Amino acid sequence: MSTTITPAGVTLGAATTNERVPEPCIVVIFGASGDLTKRKLLPALFHLEQSGLLPQDFSVVGVARRDLSATFGPDMKEGIIAGGGVEESDPKLAPFMEKVQYFATNFDDDEGFEKLKSYLAELDEKFQTKGNRLFYLAVAPEFFADIIARLGKHGMAHPAEGSNSWVRVIIEKPFGTDLESARKLNDDVNAVLSEDQIFRIDHYLGKETVQNILVFRFGNGIFEPVWNRNFIDHVEITAAESIGIEGRGPFYEKAGALRDVLQNHVMEVLSFVAMEPPDSFEAEAVRTEKLKVWRAIEGIPVEKTSRGQYGPGTVGGKEVAGYRQEERVNPESQTETFAAVSLEIENWRWAGVPFYIRAGKRLAKRVTEVTIVFKQPPLHLFKGNGSNGNVEPNILSMRIQPDEGIALRFGAKVPGPTTNVAQVNMDFSYSDSFGKSTANGYERLLLDAMLGDATLFAHRDGVEATWALFTPILEAWAQQKMDFPNYDAGSWGPQESCDLLEKEGRAWGKL
Template sequence: MVSRVIPVDPFDVVVFGATGDLSTRKILPALYRRFFAGQIPPEARIIGAARTELDAEGFRALTRTAIAEHVGAAKRDPEQIEAFLQCVDYVPVDATGTTGWQELKALIRPGVVNAFYFSVAPSLFGDLAERLHGHGITTDDSRIVVEKPFGRDLASARALNATLAAHFDEHQIYRIDHYLGKETVQNLMAVRFANILFEPLWNSQYVDHVQITVAETVGVGGRGSYYDRSGAMRDMVQNHMMQLLCLIAMEPPYHFDPDAVRDEKLKVIRALQPAAQSDIVRGQYLPVKGDPARRGYVEDVENPDSRSESYIALKVQIANWRWQGTPFYLRTGKRLRARTSEIAITFKQPPHSIFDEADDSWRENVLVIRLQPNEGMNLKVMIKEPGPGGMRLVQVPLDMSFAEALGEEGADIPDAYERLIMDVIRGNQTLFMRGDEVEAAWAWTDPIIAGWEARGDRPQPYDSGSSGPEDALMLMHRDGRRWREIRE
């Protein structure tokens, strides 16, 4: 199967913070890969903007290095790289001052799509929006892309939305969450709404529970100061995992249309019941004995009194007709046993078993959507074990790895940023968060955080390389369920 590449019209994209980590690690390589695929025309312009004093050739050299480090060898074609670099330009800009804005304005071409990627700290979003508008650089058709975090609570999210809204309409604002650009996340919607097979079963009558796991083997690394101010709840649950939950739980939209999809996601967030503190487990990873490089969380964030969590597990209930009584279990953490992200929908047992009750080999049907690594889907069903000797049941997977199912093309699934940046150029907001979604998510999250902060709760320690704190296991065991094993 060969994927279709649909070229976009010529455009100008300005990357603020172009010399920073996100730009060199994700944004510039993603743009090059789309150019290599033939989706970006040679007439496109990629303009770097940052406080760093560089000229165009210096930024092209930085871009060439970014491609060498973050693009696979199969796509590092010298001629293509040189052709891509001809699209690249640079202007030094002071986000909080007056330097560089007129020079930037001179580079923006009239009559083509123009987008402005805010790959900077959220504290600079307002400054950039104000200066882009004030210097007359943007038009009513311009688009801005803003990275998370979208505030750190409801009040700051509202303030940020108000700041952006003072200069741009909602249809111009693209709040990017790279999880929504993953091929498997988009396939979740296709599996649900393009196949009659699952949708009739996608409710509390047939689904026992849902597990969403995002596990990482790394610690907080160089993000220690940021992470200690945020914790896993703000960094992962309020945005990434909330979006995954919405896509699983949402009602079918009337059309695959940006606002129609986001309307249904918003309904899910507003239907979330307040989470009881007894349904929440928080943890911090311990150091690895004998390995000075793998320090504990409090050492990594250089705060021995830290009360921020590197791990969180919680049980969530949705108060609506489709999901009443079906729990959703979410967990995410650093320094866990394996790097994996998956959604597991566990179906209920048949109402009556015709087989030998003594046969304890029966297992539930489980649909597993793997986001990373090895993106794909896996449906576990019961069959008869081959051979004589009676009706012995065994669970087997109906497995679809994208790399295997789609052949060579599937082995090279586009990075999430590639898809999302192209959606910005096309003007498609389906996979981006709307302002009211962000605020609704914070409105649900804030009371949870306020509860443990008011009590001064400390996260529980857990061993690096484990599955998390022991109490997280009990969160499931008391309901007669078990977490899925964390493994690649």
Template sequence: MTAPRPWVNPLRDANDKRLPRIAGPSGMVIFGVTGDLAYKKLLPAIYDLANRGLLPAGFTLVGFGRRQWSKQDFCDYVRGAVEKGARTTFSENVWTHLAEGIEFVTGSFDDAGFDLLRDRLAELDVARGTGSNWAYYLSVPPDFFSTICHQMQRVGMATPAEGTDAWRRVIIEKPFGHDQESARKLNAIVNAVFPESSVFRIDHYLGKETVQNILALRFANQIFEPMWNAHYIDHVQITMAEDIGLGGRAGYYDGIGAARDVIQNHLLQLLALVAMEEPSSFEPAALQAEKIKVLRATKPEYPLNKTTARGQYAAGWQGSEYVQGLREEEGFDPHSSTETYAACTLSVNSRRWAGVPFYLRTGKRLGRRVTEIALVFKHAPYQPFGEGQTEALGQNAVVIRVQPDEGVTMRFGSKVPGSTMEVRDVNMDFAYAEAFTEESPEAYERLILDALLDESSLFPTNAEVELSWSILDPILNYWAEAGQPEEYPAGTWGPRSADRMLARRGHAWRRP
């Protein structure tokens, strides 16, 4: 009988089995701790890290908000979030230990509550042994960044005492502005208080295992990299599709739209990882330098009336359910031109990618929930087959599935069994769930731990953010003058203009 495999912690350092990636003495303050993000993602992720043994013994979690909560009130709130959202099995012993370091400080962003917070953190440094190392998680809208950062600066929370090895870091959530100019202003506000090396901008897609696997797929395998260029690749499609509507987010979403919400951050980061040159190492500076090169070389293709598409979902059938259209959603302005579908054609002006269009699309109320990157190859220059023998043969493709069925698919031609030569497409599939017994950590687990460890590889820099906006701004400016978006029925794959966008170059969207 084969002995069972030992449990492997997926967040331990793969390069040195002796040294687990465990955070040193530290604590975290969450601003906006009563919001959906903290309740559904951050608090469960912190518990999962503790349950995996990756937080220090004295780790301390401090919530800051207006509610008149006692320590016990906040502990009850955190436990409710953990029991509902944690991925690891709930352990009473782990919870009891974690709860000892849970605190709540009452205050608002513009009052003397920050003085109370500073004093309480100083007390916890002594009582909990946090070493004066604090990460401040701003789980709040960007409008509050300036107030919070300057309040922390005013009371001395932003910088540790001189002559010590202590650190202070700030973690901020998207959106990072609404255009390049606002992003620059936002970065200036944050960097006026925290140096860029202490700023961690969360893009939760970069914490997904399948996104990180792009680097392994490309640079650990000789079979892919020689063909990863314009000589062999015809075009690239990057898709993030959702089958849900706005739900209760109509008021928030109006004025933002699909391009700002998804393309500017998630999809352009995926493009950078796919198109970047091999970094000298996977150290943060080396990885970020190559992504910046790609983003600087990336431009929209013109004319924008033919190389972009946008839409709003109308009523239709989502599976077996008939759903209302965007204009009937509660809280949404029926005259709004905010798009729920966005697609664009981009060019990466480099020797590797010259002439290869990158098609990016995202939308709500589409056919199914899926995020994938498809590299579609050119046809073979010569095929020695007779008439009709390759009618069912398409183009070779490598498809990286980010969610929900994480893995990689390779599509190629194969002979159909029988006495005649007939070639058609077949798929060879790798699925994470089948290949690995280890459970992948949730994205926020990885990113929170990396912030505590000062590992910034998976966090976009201010240069990346501003360059991403410079790519998208011309498209947004054009759309602002182009009238209402085209409607598309819920449950379909977007407006017809998106199909025409690809058809002009003889291409078609994949149906995931």
């Protein structure tokens, strides 16, 4: 049983914005031959162009090692049309593509970087971009420090002396593989760039539904008063994927579910759920409150963790292979494709409230969701009325993907001459209320980076704080050989993850 909520005063499908347009600039994408540029970055930039949020004086330069000068433009146009939901007849598409350039160089080639510097200066003249640069490192992590070092060596890491221009760098995850490597990478990057130039990107923070957690909490007067240990029993955060590793065997063998998802995506979401109200929505204020959350988490004992690896199973009615049978995966791999952790935040708001977080591949369905389970009332007046003696708790579900929205589950009287209680949902759907969107989440993050707004980007302190929590778990797991696989593809993970909750009298909620 459900009720749909439509926002008052909103015209469905209408686009409204009060964001300012960035200054003229060149976006330089290293690793532009990769899938990310075609499927996400160029479509996102064109969506900004469609919305009138790009400067008129603007250019994009793709940089990669292969000579793709003849095919790069058409290939990116195809990506914008196919991945961005754009009509080829869109009148803004052709003028936008005229601003898309390509430059080939190896990432360890000093001569190539010197030529790139001259090429960007030529584009400054052509497109009147005033020396402003946004470098995007869409490359493998081993290239991060080398590329930034060469930008510094060849005078591209900082604006010209005496100018009013700016230089910023977006760095893709993974940002380190443990605490030591993250600190080393931070030191290498900060040796060239100041912290306010660095934008460590997590695409989850580009999702409207993640940003809406803050609006939901701090923009409405009815939720924040009950957002604490007095009213909330526990919190669950699930990031489940039904797909496998999609041919990324070598990468995933080094990563695993904890490094790939829990340490970054899920901890970012957790911080939005748990943080105190910031003084403002400025970057420093938000980052400070997030950092307080992570630092308030006590060390997580390995007994409060669970890991798994999928075996063969059925997903969507189709038989699929186990992880160890995937292409370029060690047939005796100890890499986890599922990870779950029980943790507590030791502060006045959350003391005694467990947070259960999990992420995995080849699970029953694709869903990312935050579940807030409220405490039961002190006295069940209607116990036994249509519920067989079991009174269900009130649940607030914030669906981040794929069916974006918010649902509040509560008990209501079933019509009739007797007092029977049934659970009903009050449901808000993004698509029903605001219409379908072709945005992929990178639009907001690219725009913010061009504007110099780091609110939705990671600071080095936050990166190191989350690695400090998870590195001991990784080290403990490395010493314990597991009998993998221990869950079937198409299930909800290993029994051990259920045991984390069951030994505390709880269970994972239905998604």
